Amino acid sequence: MQTAIPLILPFSTRLTKVDFPKFNGENVKGWLYKCDQFFSLDNTSSAVKVKLVAIHLEGKALQWHHALIKSRLTTEPMNWEDYAKAVAGRFGPAFDDPMSELMSLKQTGSVMDYMDQFENILTRVDLTEEYKVSCFITGLEYETQMHVRMFHPTTVQQAANLAKLFESVREYKHSKYSRNKNRFSKPSTYGQSQLRPATPSMALPSKQSLVHPSMPLPSKSRNMPILDKPPKVYRTAEMAERRARGLCMFCDEPFTPGHQLKHKKAQLYVVELNEGEEKDNNVEECIGDETIGPCIFVNAITGNSHFQTMRTTGYYNKQPLQILIDSGSTHNFVDEQVVKKLGCKAVAIKPMAVFVADGNKVFVTAICKKFSWQIQSTTFTTDCMVLPLGFCDVVSGIQWLSTLGPIVWDFQQLKMEFKVEGKKHVLRGATASKLKHADGKQLSKSLLQGGQSALLQLCPLGDNSNMVTSSLFSIFAEHSALPEAVEQLLNKYASLFDEPGGLPPYREGFDHRIPMEPGALPVNKRPYRYPSLQKTIIEKLMNEMLD
Incomplete structure (x- = not known):
């Protein structure tokens, strides 16, 4: 007696006909989910589930099914649970978590x-x-x-x-x-009447206007015209060339003290909203919200003098330091080469932008905590950011000046007076050396003593003028007998002019002795007992110390 297989027809609902999902090897988990939903909705018996699925296979899925059936050693029908695991293992991901x-x-x-x-x-x-x-x-x-x-x-x-x-x-x-x-960054699209310089008679707006946050409020020259042309941004090589030639960064004229006043322009702008525009109630005051980074003038990096700076000499453990006192710099800075030379400990910090007065921006990544130096036997301690300065060792800005209290500063005489712990200090700035005129006798004496000299010649240029060139040759002369007075002076103080054979005499603050522990014996270990590598390093260190 044969059992009749029920005829499989598409399942129909009251609203639509549901077809069995087809499968070609893609999205196996979604297809298995649809099959389970169809079997549950149709009440399909377990004996016909695999056969029903085989009818709706396509492509590589059908080929795999045919190979699976032929590889089976039994003729019993495969149940749906085992078949679903086999399909998921063949067409599913290699690792499923x-x-x-x-x-x-x-x-x-x-x-x-x-x-x-x-x-x-x-x-x-x-x-x-x-x-x-x-x-x-x-x-x-x-x-x-x-x-x-x-x-x-x-x-x-x-x-x-x-x-x-x-x-x-x-x-x-x-x-x-x-x-x-x-709207605020492109005022030119609103017409010429939208952006205009503030005049002294104009009151600061409260809600319907916005003051540009990145520009400080000027004290004078508020009614100066606004330049439509933006400042030119130079590349690093171009800026280095202009610095070497001594040119201004805003024009082609030579930069001199006070030259920047020619380029001073209005820095207060007012942007008014049109009457027809929607007023934004969420616009808040922008003044003071923007964090201003440390500012250091370009003269601290290029070495140019400035009327707000003064150079002086300080000491760090008897090592002289060239200190630039700059009232235009907000923070203190120390040269990175000086930090390495002195062996100071630099702490890494989050990169901080430092705005230079010429418009550039450099980044500081390290800081020296409690960096100390001495001026006139007084020790000053402050934090200094590490920055490649080049033309000075330390820049002392407002961060240090604010700790001194009242200061009397004369920039004309380069004189600075202040009190620390009741002790009055008077600092005088170093002045630049000037060229001196030397006659032939002085020049000959300088050459005989081994001095370095240079000869410069100025002559007019023209069509009818003949240029006459000159040359400076080396001058050698035999040592002549010294005057009798000089000979007597040298013989009288012969001990002062003898080649030193020991330590210099003791002076206050400079003790050249090397104190040793009483009864200590010298190290009695010969160099040849060291390995060759250590011996080479020891000899190198000894030569460096002797030099």
Whole structure:
């Protein structure tokens, strides 16, 4: 007696006809889920599930099914559970760990994209609703995550709705900020009447105007004309060439003290809103919100003199330091080569932008905590940022000057007076050496004594003038007998002119002795007992100390 196989027809509902899902080897988990739903809806018996599936296979999936059936050693029909595992093993991923994927999932795009990825992984694991909510919130961006946690959602859907609302608000604020930024940063599109220099009779606006935050308020020359041409930005090589030639950074004229006054321009701008524009109630005061970085004038880097600076000499453990006292610098700086030479400890910090007076910006990555130096037997301690200065060792700015109290400063005489702990200090700035005129006798004497000299010749240039060139040759002369008075002086104080054979005499503050422990014996270990590598290093160190 043969058992009739029921005829498989597409399952029909009251509204539509449901076809069995086809499979070609792609998205195996989604296809298996559809098969289970169809079998549950159609009440399909276990005996015909695999045969029903085989009818709807295509491509490589059908080839695999045919090979699987032929490789079976039994003729009994295969049950659906074993067949589903075989299909998932053949067409599924090599390593499937949905829990690990769920824990490592992070939002990188929009909330909708994150929800799609989260739900795709969620279909492969069985979790409680509380754990689902925790995993969903943990994967959100930090700002969105904190906003969602504030409302304590109990379901994934509630958390997703809160995240989408916060994303919409943030996008709205960003678009409004971009619109206001374009409005204020491009005043020329509003016409000539939108941007104008502030005059003394103009009152500062409160809500309908905005003062540019990146420009300080000038005390004078508020009604000067505004230059439409932006300042030119030079490359590093171009700027180095202009510094070498001594040219101004804003024009082609030579830079001299006071030359920057020619380029002084108005720095207070007022932007007024049109009457027809929507007033933005969210615009806040911008003055004082922007963090101003440390400022150091360009003369501290290029070595040029400035009427707000004064050079003096200090000491760090008896090592002389060239200190530039600069009232235009906000912070203190120390040259990086000086830090290495003195062996100071530099602490790494987060890169900080330092704005130079010529418009450039350099970055500071280290700072010397409690850097000390001595001036007139008084020790000063302050923090100094490490920066390649080149033409001075230390720059003392307002950070150090503010600790001195009242200061009397005469820039004409390069004289500075202040009191520290009741002791009065008077600092005098070093003046630049000037060229001196030397006659032939003085020049000959200098050459005989081994001095270095240079000859410069100035002559007119013209069509009818003949240029006469001159040359300076080396002059050698035999040592002549010294005058009798000099010979007597040398013989009288012969001990002073003899070649030193011991330590210099003791002076206050300079003790040349090397104190040793009483009864200490010298090291009695011969160099040849060291390995060759150590011997080479020891000899190198000894030669360096002797030199």
